[in-house]
Amino acid sequence: MKASIFLRPLVIADAMTSFQWRNNPEVWKFTPFRPAAPITAEIETKWLRDVLLREDQKRFAICLSTTKRYIGNVQLINIADGAAEFHLFIAERECWGMGIGSQATAMILDYGFNTLHLDKILLDVNPENSGAIAIYKKMGFRETSGEDSFIRMELYRNEDKTLGEAISYTINLKEEAKWRNLIKRALKYDFYHSWTYHSLDNSAGKAVMFVYENGPDFIAIPLIKRNIPDSSYHDMSSVYGYSGPVSNRDFKTLTAEFIEGFKRSFLDFLKAEQVVTVFSRLNPFFDQSGLVGSFGGLVDNGKVVVFDLGLSLETQQLNYHGGVLRKIRKLREKGYYVKEANTDEDIRNFVSIYTLNMLRVDASETYYFDEAYFKALLHTDEFDARLMFVYDKDDYPVCGAVIVLTNGIMQAHLLGTRAAWLADSPAKLLTEEITVLGRKLGAKYYNLGGGLGFKEDSLFLWKANFSSLTFNYQTWRFVADQEAYNALILRQEIEPQTEVDFFPLYRLQANKV
Numbered sequence: 001m002k003a004s005i006f007l008r009p010l011v012i013a014d015a016m017t018s019f020q021w022r023n024n025p026e027v028w029k030f031t032p033f034r035p036a037a038p039i040t041a042e043i044e045t046k047w048l049r050d051v052l053l054r055e056d057q058k059r060f061a062i063c064l065s066t067t068k069r070y071i072g073n074v075q076l077i078n079i080a081d082g083a084a085e086f087h088l089f090i091a092e093r094e095c096w097g098m099g100i101g102s103q104a105t106a107m108i109l110d111y112g113f114n115t116l117h118l119d120k121i122l123l124d125v126n127p128e129n130s131g132a133i134a135i136y137k138k139m140g141f142r143e144t145s146g147e148d149s150f151i152r153m154e155l156y157r158n159e160d161k162t163l164g165e166a167i168s169y170t171i172n173l174k175e176e177a178k179w180r181n182l183i184k185r186a187l188k189y190d191f192y193h194s195w196t197y198h199s200l201d202n203s204a205g206k207a208v209m210f211v212y213e214n215g216p217d218f219i220a221i222p223l224i225k226r227n228i229p230d231s232s233y234h235d236m237s238s239v240y241g242y243s244g245p246v247s248n249r250d251f252k253t254l255t256a257e258f259i260e261g262f263k264r265s266f267l268d269f270l271k272a273e274q275v276v277t278v279f280s281r282l283n284p285f286f287d288q289s290g291l292v293g294s295f296g297g298l299v300d301n302g303k304v305v306v307f308d309l310g311l312s313l314e315t316q317q318l319n320y321h322g323g324v325l326r327k328i329r330k331l332r333e334k335g336y337y338v339k340e341a342n343t344d345e346d347i348r349n350f351v352s353i354y355t356l357n358m359l360r361v362d363a364s365e366t367y368y369f370d371e372a373y374f375k376a377l378l379h380t381d382e383f384d385a386r387l388m389f390v391y392d393k394d395d396y397p398v399c400g401a402v403i404v405l406t407n408g409i410m411q412a413h414l415l416g417t418r419a420a421w422l423a424d425s426p427a428k429l430l431t432e433e434i435t436v437l438g439r440k441l442g443a444k445y446y447n448l449g450g451g452l453g454f455k456e457d458s459l460f461l462w463k464a465n466f467s468s469l470t471f472n473y474q475t476w477r478f479v480a481d482q483e484a485y486n487a488l489i490l491r492q493e494i495e496p497q498t499e500v501d502f503f504p505l506y507r508l509q510a511n512k513v
Contacts, residue, residue, distance in 0.1 A: 003064055003065075003066075003095065003098040003099070003100055004064070004065035004066070004103075005062055005063060005064060005065055005071075005100055005103050005104060005107075006063055006065055007060040007061065007062060007063070007074065007104065007107050007108070007111075008060060008061050008063060009059070009060055009061070010048065010052060010059045010060060010061050010073065011052075011061075012045060012048055012049055012052070014048065014061055014070060015041060015044040015045040015047075015048045016041055016045075017070055018044055018048070018073070018091070019039050019040060019041045019043070019044035019045075021089075021091040022039035022044060023038055023039055024091070026093070031089070031126070055079075056077065056078055056079045056080060057075060057076070057077045057078075057079065058075060058076045058077075058079065058084075058111070058116070059073060059074075059075040059077075060073065060074050060075060060108070061073060062074055062088075062090065062100065062104050064095075069092075071090060071091060071092040071095045071100070072088070072089050072090040072091045072092070072095070072100070072104070073087075073088070073089055073091075074086075074087070074088040074104045074105075074107070074108045075087050075088075075108075076108060076111075076112050076116070076118075076121070079116065079118070081181075081184055082117075082118055082119035082120060082181075083118060083119060083120040083121070083122065083184075084112060084116070084118055084120075084121055084122075085121075085122055085123065085124075086105075086108060086109075086112075086121050086122065086123040087123070088101060088104055088105060088108070090104075101131070101132065101135050102135050102138070102139075105135055105136070105139055106139065109121060109139060109155070113157050118157065119156060119157050120154060120155070120156050120157070120185065121154070121155050122144075122152065122153065122154045122155075123136065123141065123152075123153050123154075124150040124151065124152055124153075125150060125151050125153060126149070126150060126151075127149070127150070127151050133151070133153075136153050139155065140155050141153040141154065141155045142154060142155070142216065142217075142249075143249075143253060144187055144248060144249040144250060144253060145187055145249065145250035145253060152187070154216075154248065156216045166212065166213065166214040166261050166265070167212075167213050167214075168210070168211065168212045168213070168265040168266075168268075168269065169211055170208050170209060170210055170211065170269075171208070171209040171211060172206070172207065172208055172209075173195065173198060173199050173206075173207050176195050176199075179195040179198075179209060180194070180195050180382065182209070182211065182218070182220055183195070183220075183246065185218070185248050186220070186246035186247060186248055187246075187247060187248055187249055187250060188246065188285075188286050188407065189246045189406070189407065190241075190242060190243070190283055190285070190286075190406050190407070190409060190411070191382065191383040191385070191404045191406040191411070192238075192239055192241040192242050192243040192283070192411075193222055193243055193246055194380075194382045194383060194406075195382065196376065196377070196380040196382045196383070197239060197241070197377075197382075198222055198224075198239060199376075200369075200373055200376055200377060201224055201239050201240075202366060202368075202369065202373075203224055203226070203237070203239075203366055204226060204227075205224035205225055205226035205227075205237070206224065206225050206226075207222065207223075207224055207225075207239075208222070208223060208224075208225050209221065209222040209223070210223070210266060210269055212261065212262040212265045212266065214258055214261055216248070217247070217248055217249055217254065217258065218247060218248055219245055219246070219247045219254075219259075219262045219291070220245065220246055220247070221243075221244065221245040221246070221266075221280070222238070222239070222243060223236040223237065223238060223278065223280065224236065224237050224238065224239060225273070225275070228276065228488065228506070231488065232274060233274050233275070233276045233481075233484055233488070234273060234274055234275050234276070235275060235276050235277045235278070235279070235504060235507075236270075236275055236277070236278045236279070237278075237279045237280070238279065238280040238281050240281075240366065241281065241411070241413075242281055242282065242283040242284060242285075242411075242473075243280060243281060243282075243283060244280050244281070244282040244283050244286065244288040244292065244476070245280075245288055245291055245292065246286075251287060251288065251290055251291045252287070252290065254291075259291065259294065262291075263294060263295065267480070270480040270481075271480070271481075274481075275480050275481070276479070276480060276481045276484045276485050276488065276504070277477070277478065277479050277480060277481075277485060277503070277504040278297075278476065278477075278478040278480060279475065279476065279477055279478075279503055279504065280292070280475065280476040281473075281475050282473070282474045282475060282476060284304050284306075284447070284471035284472060284473050284474075285409050285445065285447075285471065289474055292476040292478070295476075295478050296478060297476055297477040297478035297479065298474060298475075298476055298477075299474060299475050299476075299477055299503075300472065300473075300474055301454045301473050301474060301475050302450050302451070302453075302454035302455060302456065302460075302472075302473050303450055303454070303456075303460075303470040303471065303472060303473060304447055304448065304449050304450045304454075304470060304471050304473050305447075305448040305449070305450065305460070305463040305464050305466065305467055305469070305470055306445050306446065306447050306448065306467060306469045306470060306471050307435050307438070307445065307446040307447075307448070307466065307467050307469070308444075308445060308467075308469055309410075309435060309438045309439050309443050309444055309445060309446055310444060313432075313435070313436060313439070316432075316435060316467070317432075319466075319467060319468055320465060320466060321464070321465045322465040324428055324465050324466060327425060327428050328428050328429050328432055331424065331425075331426060331428065331429040332429065334392075334393065334424070335392060335393025336390055336391065336392055336393070336398075336424070336426055336429055337390070337391055338388060338389065338390050338391075338429060338430055338433035338434075339388070339389060339391060340386055340387065340388055340389075340437075341387045341388065341389045341397070341400070342378065342386075342387060344375075346387060346389065346397070347371055347374050347375060347378065347387065348371060349389075349397050349400070350374065350387055350389070350397075350400045350402070350416070351369070351370065351371050351374060353397070353398075353399070353400050353416040353417070353418055354369070354400070354414055354415075354416035355368060355416075356416070356418070356419065357415075357416035357417065358416075360419060369414075374387075374402065377402065377404075377413075378402070383404055383405065383406045384404065384405040384406070384441070385402060385403070385404045385405075385413070386402070386403055386404075386405075386437075387400060387401075387402055388400060388401050388402075388403060388430060388433070388434060388437070389430075390426040390427070390429055390430045392421070392426075398417065398418045398420075398421040398426055399415075399416070399417040399418065399421065399426040399427050399430055400415070400416060400430075401413075401414065401415040401416075401427075401430055401434065402414045402415075403434055403437075403446075405438070405441055405443055408442065408443055408444040408445070409443065409444065409445055409447065410434070410438045410441075410443040410445065410446040410447065411446075411447050412434070412446070412447060412448050412449055415427065415430075431448070431466060432466075434446060447471075448463040448466065448467070449463070450463075450473060451463075453501070454473050475503075477503040477504075479504075485504065485506070488504075488506035489504075489505045489506045491506070492505075492506050492508070492509070494506070494508065
């Protein structure tokens with residue numbers, strides 16, 4: 001038998017009923033929100049009073065139309081940038097199986113899309129909760145991934161688009177809002193995919209993002225398009241860092257038909273743009289290899305050293321090698337300390353430290369950045385970038401790093417140490433303190449990166465002394481026009497079979513082979 005319901009906003013008095021539900025494990029069987037300790041009426045009242053004040057949440061009581069009885073909750077939370085998370089539970093057992101979940105879902109979707117004007121509503125559902133999954137699929141939700149024992153599902157306002165209506169297009173830097181919004185729709189992305197980071201690229205090229213869409217799903221890959229000197233051809237490369245393709249779904253859940261459609265469209269795009277090669281550094285935290293590997297040209301380049309910030313600091317320290325912990329303690333004894341920095345003077349200090357560092361190691365010109373670059377990086381609202389300094393006992397900044405946190409991944413972007421302080425290795429103290437900050441910010445991993453050229457050299461070993469956890473690092477080196485590629489490398493007097501780890505070969509000076 002079906003029951004009719006209505007929704008009303010939650011009120012503080014509802015806590016007198018809902019606190020009892022909190023203590024019923026059967027209600028929370030399929031959710032991760034089971035209380036760890038008994039919930040009293042006072043605890044529930046305080047919690048409800050706090051959440052009802054939040055502007056990024058809309059919480060409603062589910063009530064029976066006939067008796068006005070309060071039987072469960074439905075809510076949209078974390079409302080931001082046109083998206084929200086959907087949660088629902090029916091607490092009264094005798095009301096289960098009466099079609100109430102379907103009605104409440106339809107009502108909250110109508111409210112979200114037509115009153116709040118959301119673009120996307122997402123949810124996480126236990127794979128064992130087959131009844132809920134059936135409801136959500138009936139409402140149009142699509143599975144996008146399955147991680148941490150839950151299935152992620154999403155529904156878009158324009159979900160009436162059906163598969164088969166495939167389109168492809170590009171987004172350039174002049175279309176800032178479009179670029180930003182598309183990346184925010186991605187299931188996983190890093191700051192290396194952002195509009196801000198691409199706008200700061202200092203290579204001789206133009207940033208462009210190729211997008212393939214079919215229905216509500218998409219694959220996008222941001223690249224830098226460059227002219228090949230003395231020719232009508234171009235090539236494409238990724239920005240410095242870890243980028244590669246992104247999608248609103250886990251790549252493994254995309255159908256073979258969808259991936260084949262992306263592949264055909266991207267190849268057509270490369271041909272139309274007279275692109276000879278594509279080079280992209282892949283993100284070690286995202287499984288992009290299956291997608292780009294279908295083109296060919298997937299190369300294993302080595303490993304990056306990673307901190308698992310789910311471990312305690314004490315456990316992390318137990319994994320140190322090479323006297324790292326002893327060295328950190330000595331640095332503290334000498335009066336070194338770490339502090340976040342954010343003033344214009346701090347930025348100028350870091351530019352000086354970093355630039356001298358690059359001069360000392362004879363870095364190429366693409367590794368040099370001015371003050372404007374760092375200001376834009378540190379002040380953007382697209383990701384959380386921070387400048388950290390190590391100060392000596394005289395409060396003088398001797399070592400610094402720019403770190404960036406995006407979606408639980410913290411990256412060690414740029415680092416420098418003043419030459420006179422290298423012997424003390426203050427970067428060791430800085431590295432540990434960054435992991436402390438990362439835990440406070442809710443980061444899951446901190447990526448130290450690899451060695452020079454991602455070889456297991458002295459730099460890699462320095463990093464490996466902090467953590468034994470490594471992730472594979474790969475690049476995508478795709479030749480789109482083999483005939484043109486061969487002609488270009490022969491023009492440089494380079495043999496096509498030359499065993500040099502460089503791509504594309506025609507950009508390698510002949511006298512360096």
